[in-house]
Amino acid sequence: MKASVHETYGPPEVMVLKEVKKPSPKEDEVLIKVHATTVTSGDCKVRRADPFAVRLFFGFKKPRIGILGSELSGEVEATGKDIKSFKKGDLVVGGTNTKLGANAEYVCIKEKGAIAIKPVNMTFEEAASVPFGATTALFFLRDKGHIRKGQKVLIYGASGSVGTYAVQLAKIFGTEVTAVCSGKNIELVKSLGADYAIDYTLEDFTDSAKFYDMIFDTVGKTSFAQCKRVMTEKGIYLATVAGVPQFAQMFSTSIRGGKKLISGLAPMHKKDLLFLNELIEAGKLKSVIDRSYPLDRMAEAHRYVETGHKRGNVVINVIRPDELAAVSD
Numbered sequence: 001m002k003a004s005v006h007e008t009y010g011p012p013e014v015m016v017l018k019e020v021k022k023p024s025p026k027e028d029e030v031l032i033k034v035h036a037t038t039v040t041s042g043d044c045k046v047r048r049a050d051p052f053a054v055r056l057f058f059g060f061k062k063p064r065i066g067i068l069g070s071e072l073s074g075e076v077e078a079t080g081k082d083i084k085s086f087k088k089g090d091l092v093v094g095g096t097n098t099k100l101g102a103n104a105e106y107v108c109i110k111e112k113g114a115i116a117i118k119p120v121n122m123t124f125e126e127a128a129s130v131p132f133g134a135t136t137a138l139f140f141l142r143d144k145g146h147i148r149k150g151q152k153v154l155i156y157g158a159s160g161s162v163g164t165y166a167v168q169l170a171k172i173f174g175t176e177v178t179a180v181c182s183g184k185n186i187e188l189v190k191s192l193g194a195d196y197a198i199d200y201t202l203e204d205f206t207d208s209a210k211f212y213d214m215i216f217d218t219v220g221k222t223s224f225a226q227c228k229r230v231m232t233e234k235g236i237y238l239a240t241v242a243g244v245p246q247f248a249q250m251f252s253t254s255i256r257g258g259k260k261l262i263s264g265l266a267p268m269h270k271k272d273l274l275f276l277n278e279l280i281e282a283g284k285l286k287s288v289i290d291r292s293y294p295l296d297r298m299a300e301a302h303r304y305v306e307t308g309h310k311r312g313n314v315v316i317n318v319i320r321p322d323e324l325a326a327v328s329d
Helices: 041-048 054-058 124-128 130-144 161-172 183-191 224-230 244-254 270-281 295-305 321-328
Strands: 002-005 016-019 029-039 071-079 091-095 106-110 115-117 152-156 176-181 196-199 212-217 231-239 260-263 289-294 313-317
Touching: 002 295, 016 295, 029 041, 029 091, 029 124, 029 295, 041 054, 041 295, 071 124, 071 130, 091 106, 091 124, 091 130, 091 270, 115 270, 124 130, 124 289, 124 313, 130 161, 130 212, 130 231, 130 270, 152 161, 161 176, 161 183, 176 183, 183 196, 212 224, 224 231, 289 295, 295 313
Parallel strands: 152 176, 152 212, 176 196, 212 231, 231 260, 289 313
Antiparallel strands: 002 016, 029 071, 029 106, 029 313, 071 091, 091 115
């Protein structure tokens, strides 16, 4: 099978299309023919080993896992002998968590893992971005932040992959949403349901007189120290990007009352995909696709994601768009 492989850490050019061994499903696994996958900021961090701690998980001198990508949509090609809930031909959406490997023509996922039937009202391109972006937003807002109806929530980086889902989910949970993004994306975040939108190039939200019950930084561009002034007495600061200083702050704020900093590694779970599928099929949640690239232009896709200016998601079409449309029909 063909896969986008990086054998060394480095710039986007280390991504090379290669022929590799096609995986075989174990007894409890499903083999998926990948139709669409994505490139996320997390993929770029692993590719360049930045921060350096990436090497502790993915290989110190060179990558142990040469195929990036953690989310996909596709078709079940084969199943292990113990599989009961999927069959050959099922159209599915799935996430591989830290095993990665989705930027390839085939990938295996355990039946109990993050895999579910693809929402009927989504294309393969649209569905491919749900397992990472939407589950991350759900994890932080619902599971870590315990979001509640009536709260005032600010989403920083609201036009990105996690941000576009976070705006929609925060509205679904009944909160007042303020979205922070660049001026060119103001109309986008408003179309997703944001009650207010702030252009960060013109206005610093931390200088305002408004207070928030929850501030969710989806891109790691703010800090707890900066945001404390505009947080309510028991406000929560959620950070998708955290280093040693942030984890130290998490510990210190967890043992005292008042404002808290919370972070963590968002896992992908089947139950969350099923929950999100219900919202999608009810027309309450949608994907935002910025650009699509074929698998052999992976380096170009990485370069674009690293500009930090993508709107929503960057999708990789593993099979041609006309083939995707034929399968969807």
